[in-house]
Ligand code: SF4
């Protein structure tokens with residue numbers, strides 16, 4: 001099978017891509033706006049031979065992922081904000097146990113039970129921990145239906161390379177949106193059962209153990225040192241981002257996911273109005289592209305952070321810019337989507353000309 | 355003038371409001387009720403639909419069926 005072009009919802013494209021990426025097991029629990037993922041899997045599983053199970057809760061699904069990942073399976077789960085909150089304990093265990101898996105968060109407006117409309121309020125939770133202890137997820141932020149599919153492959157690759165959980169952080173609009181998507185052929189991501197997988201002791205090797213309990217603090221510290229070494233390596237090698245029109249930009253809009261797409265429209269409006277605007281879009285939210293921001297701060301005069309929350313990523317933008325230039329913020333909260341025209345007005349206000 | 359009406363599959367609708375913007379007659383609105391997924395869905399607000407099918411064309415999830423009937427001559 002060669003590449004195939006389809007018109008799909010973001011959630012469905014992600015699910016279809018996962019099957020093509022050789023998914024072996026999915027455990028999940030329905031929640032709007034990501035239920036299509038589970039529905040799509042449930043429909044396809046009998047025909048295409050993988051395990052799909054609706055668990056009794058998000059807590060159960062993440063622990064099923066923990067178990068399957070420990071056995072070396074290519075495994076994933078998906079949910080939306082409140083459901084992802086429930087999974088945080090399990091995520092910390094999976095990170096501590098150094099197990100590869102994919103978690104998808106179709107972010108909706110919060111806090112609390114919130115709304116089912118798109119949001120980006122889970123940035124802190126996704127990138128700064130969420131669960132307990134010193135751990136990190138690798139976080140990928142798609143901004144189109146195409147990337148919803150592509151990042152599944154990217155996610156499994158990174159997860160297996162570093163033995164680390166990977167999160168795709170997207171939102172309700174990208175999940176529900178229909179767009180053209182090009183799908184890679186099935187089986188294009190080879191799978192080898194890892195040596196460390198707990199599949200039963202064979203006579204030929206030592207027993208494989210996955211544990212996250214280390215009673216002696218000396219040992220626990222060594223585990224932490226090993227984890228930190230891995231995170232440093234990830235930060236050195238896996239930073240991904242996109243810049244548009246930043247070469248001559250006097251103002252750089254900083255945004256990820258859906259906000260980045262909306263910001264593109266605002267950038268076009270600004271350029272039409274004679275203001276040189278550019279876009280910086282982080283693709284990996286962890287590891288965060290600090291270095292390029294610092295470089296952009298040499299040439300740009302202003303940074304405008306655009307988010308669908310009260311301003312979370314702005315802290316990382318500030319760390320990158322490191323005081324060289326002012327960093328401003330505009331955004332909407334609770335499931336509301338920023339208007340490009342309003343962002344443009346904000347740009348005009350900051351740059352002080354039209 | 356052709357008189358029309360629409361039937362909207364409320365369980366398929368995701369409340370994106372594209373049809374509401376597309377309707378030249380301003381005939382559509384979001385419901386006060388929610389569907390099983392929790393979305394407010396599109397519904398007919400006024401009986402002034404002309405059957406132009408704009409709404410059905412823009413609906414990404416093909417949730418709208420448009421019916422046309424010739425206006426009764428007096
Ligand atoms: S058919 Fe035309 S007039 Fe009728 S509801 Fe749809 S867009 Fe409006």
Ligand code: SF4
Pocket residue numbers: 362366367368369370371372373374395396412413414415416417418
């Ligand atoms: S365009 Fe379709 S999905 Fe969107 S609100 Fe109208 S009927 Fe619902």
